[in-house]
Amino acid sequence: MNGHVDGHIADALSRPALVRLDSRTLCLRFETMKVASALEAVRHLLECGTIEHGDTLVDSSSGIYAHALALACHRYGLHCHIIASTTVDRTLRTQLEILGATVEPMPPSASLKLDQSRRVERVREILRDRPRYHWMRQYHDDVHYRGYRPIADLVRSHVDCSRLSVVGGVGTGASTGALATFLRETDPSVELVGVQPFDSVTFGSEHVHDPEIIIAGIGSSIPFGNVDHTLYDTVHWFGFDAALAGSVALLREHAVFAGLSAGAAYLAARWEQRLDPDRHVVVLAPDTGHRYVDAAYSRHAEAPLAAELRPLQIKKLAEMGLPWSRMHWDRAGAPPNAAVEAVRAAS
Incomplete structure (x- = not known):
């Protein structure tokens, strides 16, 4: 049997499994999606001389990026320092420590907003004390777009991009934003559908509170x-119940065990295809469902049926509400509370 042999596990994890859900829907299923962006970002920074072998890379993370950066540092002989969110569980922390990363957990916080702000402030303190550390700035540096070019090429080789929608969690913007950017180089009509939780400033849902929100990483x-x-082009906002319904449906119907953001993206993709049955859809599943077992999947019996859910179609952000809302974004700029100058992918 002929097969590709990787020199490091990070190289293998940077490639998704392509799973055809139906004739017009493809799922990009990753074990740890941000390995793709972290690996290429670190390689590029080494090539440019911005960092050197033996340096320490530092960043804040709620989980997936911490694992990705630790793997990239292991791959390239660098030290890793993670300011870990309260959402980083024991399993991941143990892996990070064995990989050689310094894991600095934040104390329990009353809110994810306070947790996130504290983590960023702690990174700034570390940089003041240790000038040789390099902050990866996963939330702000467009170097993280670069690793998704090969994945865009992979999608292009399997899907008709002339009528294609890419559906996935927004997060830092690197994954979905990069895929759309690179796919549009040859097919400008590719549509991008972003998935957001409520309680996120990124697309203006901070005024709608979901008491059970644990969809880490996409808002x-x-x-x-x-x-x-x-x-x-379009944004879908999901609460916990709807995202769980999508995750359970994705596992029950296609045996794909993935995180809550993948479940939300699956529901959004099904709705987009219902509105336009001729479109091809690519759904991003950025991680596995393991860290959501206790808080989410264990409650599968109480999850609503995905087929019975439909989004509230809104025209203004003030109109949105639980459990699921949808709006034509039409490639508009950032809402007021998210007004940081946007950046495009590095070419």
Whole structure:
């Protein structure tokens, strides 16, 4: 049997499994999606001389990026220092420590907003004391777009991009924003559908509070500099119940065990295809469902049926509400509380 042999596990994890859900829907299923961006970002920074072997890379993370950066540092012989969110569980922390990363957990916080703000402030303190440390700035540096070019090429080789929608969590903007940017180089009509939780400033949902929100990584309580709002055609906002319904449906119907953001993206993709049955859809599943078992999947029996849910179609941000809202964004700029100058991908 002929097969590709990788020199490091990070190289293998940077490539998604392509799973065809139906004739017009493809799922990009990652174990840890941000490995793709972290690996290429670190390689590029080494090549440019911005960092050197033996340096320490530092950043804040709620989980996926911490694992990705630790793997990239292990791959390239660098030290890693993670300011860990309260959402980083014992399993991940143990892996990070064995990989050689310094893990600095933040104390329990009353809110994710306070947790996120504290983490960023702690990174700034570390940089003041240790000038040789390099802050990866996953929330602000467009270097993180670069690693998604090969994935865009992979999508292009399997999907008709002339009528394509890419659907996935917004997060830092690197994954969905980069895929759309690179796909539009040959097919400008590619549509980008962003998935957000409520309680996020990124696309103006901070006024709607979901008491059970644990969809870590796809929203933010602070402005992100590398989210280019003008790339997005449509935005879906999800609460916990709807995201769980999508995750359970994705597992039950296609045996894909993924995180809550993937479940939300799956619901959004099904709705977009219902509105335009001729479109091809690519759904991003950025991580596995393991860290959501206790807080989410264990409650599968009480999850609403995905087929019975439909989004509230809104025209203004003030109209949105739980459990699921949808709005034509039409490639508009950032809402007021997310107004950080957007950046586009590095070419």
